Amino acid sequence: MLKLFRNLGPYRWAVAAVMALVLLQSLSELYLPTLMADIINDGVVKGDIPYIWRIGGFMLGVTAIGTIVSIASSYLSSRVSSAFGRDVRRKVFRHVESFSLQEFDKLGTASLITRTTNDITQVQSVLVMMMRMMISAPMMCIGGLIMAVSKDAHLSLVFVGALPILALTIYAIASRGIPYFKAMQKKVDKLNLVLREGLTGIRVIRSFNRFEHETARFKEANGDLTRTAIKVNQIMASMWPLMMLILNFSSIAIIWFGGVRVSEGQMQVGDLMAFLQYAMQIMFSLLMVSMMFVMVPRASASAVRINEVLETMPVIEDVEKERKRASENKPAESAARGTVEFDNVTFRYPGAENPAVSGISFRALPGETTAIIGGTGSGKSTLVSLLPRFYDVEEGAVRVDGADVRDLSIEELREKIGLVPQKALLFTGTVADNIRFGKADATDEEVRHAAATAQASDFVEEMPEGYGSAVAQGGTNLSGGQKQRLSIARALVRKPRVYLFDDSFSALDFKTDAKLRAALKAETTEATVIIVAQRVSTVMEANRIIVLDEGRIVGSGTHRELMQSCDVYREIVSSQLSEEEIA
Structure with a gap:
């Protein structure tokens, strides 16, 4: 005491x-x-x-x-x-x-x-x-x-x-x-x-x-x-x-x-x-x-x-101010802004016997969409947690803009990332407050634009007070799809270098999903987009699809390439699409 x-x-x-x-x-x-x-x-x-x-x-x-x-x-x-x-x-x-x-x-x-x-x-x-x-x-x-x-x-x-x-x-x-x-x-x-x-x-x-x-x-x-x-x-x-x-x-x-x-x-x-x-x-x-x-x-x-x-000291320690200043003053890396790289990454949760992911290596480039797909427990969400340093890798390195995320300050790293989590979480306040959670000084026009891109403007404008309408704790007065779209708008208003969508389209119908992906494509032309998804229709048009199975990469390429070379991907596709859709 x-x-x-x-x-x-x-x-x-x-x-x-x-x-x-x-x-x-x-x-x-x-x-x-x-x-x-x-x-x-x-x-x-x-x-x-x-x-x-x-x-x-x-x-x-x-x-x-x-x-x-x-x-x-x-x-x-x-x-x-x-x-x-x-x-x-x-x-x-x-x-x-x-x-x-x-x-x-x-x-x-x-x-x-x-x-x-x-x-x-x-x-x-x-x-x-x-x-x-x-x-x-x-x-x-x-x-x-x-x-x-x-x-x-x-x-x-x-x-x-x-x-x-x-x-x-x-x-x-x-x-x-x-x-x-x-x-x-x-x-x-x-x-x-x-x-x-x-x-x-x-x-x-x-x-x-x-x-x-x-x-x-x-x-x-x-x-x-x-x-x-x-x-x-x-x-x-x-x-x-x-x-x-x-x-x-x-x-x-x-x-x-x-x-x-x-x-x-x-x-x-x-x-x-x-x-x-x-x-x-x-x-x-x-x-x-x-x-x-x-x-x-x-x-x-x-x-x-x-x-x-x-x-209790955090296992993930933020870099010292001197190191932060050094990283700010050092010459720009050769990697393009927004480049994400996983270099032979292995990670296991505390107390777990086996790694959640092992030997993961790939690059996600600006202007491209990289999709990650796999069965339940294959390690998709784990990879998403490693990028903003919710956990630190056991082996290998995760890099953003060519710099190891462990060498960046937490604030500097997360300013570059717009994350839409698997579970859409909203806070008490108004619709506008929740969207501005991604950018506190966002103008009304930026809020509306983000909502329109996320396909949320229609239902928001139908609410009694529009963007000033109240959101209950946890967003309990909204449907799952509405919460997901507001979570996406919250990330979009931030205009980050890297977008992380962790199974963020699961509550959307196919029509809204398609419209949203089309709007995102126009909105994220200079950013790196990483999508974790269960639905094949969400990832088919991605520039690169990473297929995970039991924590390892078993396939990488476009939809057509994987249909020819990856058995796991073919199984996922055949379980979701009809033969006419596959053709």
């Missing part, structure tokens, strides 16, 4: 101010019992009414000061903790944005959401408590002991028996509760995962009538978390009555032995009352410590999980 608290650097003066205010508050609370003892000893016993009024007014003044500094410390500590939480959330989010897909696979989306929200909130809550109690509790405990001893050293021996018992009680209970707090965070992750899957996959769940199954999954995860929470709360709940029992027995002992000392004339009544209040302050300071024992273990577990995210 201390690592996270380094983020308090910008607020160190505010934290110091909070501690100073808490110190003043503690001093005022420690001073009040002494003033009360003076009123009783010198005012009430002697019948000195003016003295009672004078000291009573002074007590009110001390109380007012204590109240003001308490309010100020609460306000300031809340502002500091809120700013700390904001900064850590921003830091975690920015760091997570730099992750490759490998880190997302390792940590899990549901867990990352929990760590960015629930875990940071836990640490933020404890920070408020620590800023106020870290000074207050020790001050009240040590100061109370000193003041109690100053009133009557012999009566202070009561603490010799009470405090060790109190400390052992806190330790015994906290040591049993800490493991449960750590387990709770993992169970919150599990519940979040089940809930997220249940909500995002609601259509599939309903279509397969698996609602009862998902309800049972949620009930199990929820019940598991509830049982752990009940167990830990039962353990921690026993702390309060036990401590109150010790506190009350201590009070009885103080009154008993203090009464004897008062009757013997060794102690005044006012001092006994002040001593009793100091005893209460000492005990309650330990109660505050026990509350920290309840909160700190859970926050500590949360801090470990947050630090795990911050300390």
Whole structure:
């Protein structure tokens, strides 16, 4: 947790101010019992009414000061903790944005959401408590002991028996509760995962009538978390009555032995009352410590999980600024702008025994369309993921404009690429906002032109507010084909050097598919186009077709050439087209 608290650097003066205010508050609370003892000893016993009024007014003044500094410390500590939480959330989010897909696979989306929200909130809550109690509790405990001893050293021996018992009680209970707090965070992750899957996959769940199954999954995860929470709360709940029992027995002992000392004339009544209040302050300071024992273990577990995210370094590292500047200043490569080259590329997913692709070599040139086709699991989408460096190759190299993608900055590389993913994903906002996701400063004319090229303008203009129409989260208010066309428009408005279409025409009918490919041909005359497709009709007119089978290239050439030379391609064609269409 201390690592996270380094983020308090910008607020160190505010934290110091909070501690100073808490110190003043503690001093005022420690001073009040002494003033009360003076009123009783010198005012009430002697019948000195003016003295009672004078000291009573002074007590009110001390109380007012204590109240003001308490309010100020609460306000300031809340502002500091809120700013700390904001900064850590921003830091975690920015760091997570730099992750490759490998880190997302390792940590899990549901867990990352929990760590960015629930875990940071836990640490933020404890920070408020620590800023106020870290000074207050020790001050009240040590100061109370000193003041109690100053009133009557012999009566202070009561603490010799009470405090060790109190400390052992806190330790015994906290040591049993800490493991449960750590387990709770993992169970919150599990519940979040089940809930997220249940909500995002609601259509599939309903279509397969698996609602009862998902309800049972949620009930199990929820019940598991509830049982752990009940167990830990039962353990921690026993702390309060036990401590109150010790506190009350201590009070009885103080009154008993203090009464004897008062009757013997060794102690005044006012001092006994002040001593009793100091005893209460000492005990309650330990109660505050026990509350920290309840909160700190859970926050500590949360801090470990947050630090795990911050300390996870992306496998794919961006180049240093100096290397970026060097690449910008070096002479232009001999390769034409937009040239893509796979040079003997081999890649396997983390933990996989066999490579997903092996020995892949081909070139995709500007002004040409290179199509990649193959059966399910042949490695088509894997190749698309290697080009924008979602993953890094194990062997060989992927080059853009003659430069290895690992020698380019991530930003520089991805600025050259317009990717249309296999699963069309849209964001909340308007239609225009989603198209401008590809180019933030795109004009209205550029947005309309991109939509028209993607064959999306017809259905967009029929929507109630046209390009200003709202798109629901994930584009759930649009059909699959409409989402695909908007995803294509988003890539087109970018005007990149390289277009990557990862099975991006699968939801389109044949007529729209043909019109779209014709419009793309006119739009991408100077760019490199790489199309991954399942349908033969989509790739037949490509300048070059790469045929994959089990992660290897088994054929390369035009449609006619492959029909004569590649058995795998002929099988794919014959499974999709009639003999008249093939002829």
